[in-house]
Amino acid sequence: MQQHSNSYTLRYAIFFTTAVAIVLALLASGLRPMQERNIAQAKRAAILQSVMTVDKATLESDYNSYITEFVYGLDGTEKVDEAAFDVDIRKQVKLADEERSFPVYVYNRDGETRYIIPLEGKGLWGPITAFVALDSDLNTISGVVFEHEKETPGLGAEISMAMFEDRYQGKKLYNDGGELVSVRVLKGSGNLIDSEHEVDGLTGATMTLNGVNGMMTDELLLYENILTSIKS
């Protein structure tokens, strides 16, 4: 192998990294519109999945006909000038609670009403999201969808399995005293559950479940005024 001069090596390195960077940048920006559409479709699918079985072919028309979007402030007043679907919860979490916007999706089909609350939290390796669907009494959970980006397969990633999500069905947000306490997931699996505010956990997924609890309690409790104002 021939020996190259220092200046050749340096120029080669600069040229090569620039070339690769340009190719990747062009590819990424060229594909972005398609990727963003996919992300929006996945979000619509997750919202609908918390209340019904999703058919990919009719996803968009189902969403438009059954879901109405609302945005509220912390005190429960509606913010009419914002679009719920475009609210980026990941950015909202960083704001002061009073300045935040809280989206609520209302599902209406054949006289059946569900309220879907989107939540965002931190898993072990990346962000996790939840869509919590409430019955029309705004107390009973009718379904939950969890999503994650990079939790460990077989451990933390199990939160997005129906087997885990179904454990939340029928649990209550308010205790007998009418206080908003939400639902906690316990550490480890095989716990005996006799409370309406607890679900069994997953072995080996403690860090991810801490994130789930963070969303399901701290974040969900911020919806207290909003739930009260929807009720009245």
Place this chain on the structure above:
Amino acid sequence: MSTDSTLANPVVVPVDVAKDSAPKEPFWSPKNKRLLTDPFNDDNPITVQVLGVCSALAVTTQLKTALVMSVSVIVVMACANFLISLLRNTIPSRIRMIVQLLVISGLVVMVDQVLKAFAYDVARQLSVYIGLIITNCIIMGRLEAMAMSSKPAPSLLDGIGNGVGYGVILIVVAFFRELFGAGTLLGFQVVPQVFYDMGYVNNGIMLTSAAAMFIIAIVIWIQRSRNTKLVDIS
């Protein structure tokens, strides 16, 4: 000054056309065919070269992830081998590993971006594994051993051959792990319910990485008992 401008633009210099004066070899010569077929048996990247074992443990709990991983590795390895082989005479030897890594990671990012645009569900399932391709030592190993010293056509065949050789082992391991660990294949239940009613239980060990080690070891055992020239006589 003129030499300077050619040096600054090394990608387009067709060095080996001028250099290799040997008569042109047909693409499907017996030697080239061996490049494609050897990695199945005599020169398998996992069982003989013992490369890429870590990713063989990680992605083989399910047949589906093993299949997608195999296809991605074949594509990345073939393209990387071909590109590096084209550039081999221009790459400064002191930074050759970094250049190789840049080509591999560039290709992997491209695969990821394209999957996100056209197969979003698959991309989301595989997000963790796609990054793993970059660290797959088979790719780097073949670039060093083959692409840096051979012409583009044989390098391409070598890349495809080694990718397939890797994929075959992955699929064999994933087949047994999914079958005995979960009773399914590609997500479909294959162990009938009657077996479970009679007291059959899925083998939890098959879902741990250790099981992949056992299966790879058994594959190596069977392979060497049939192909005695692989047995280490030293």
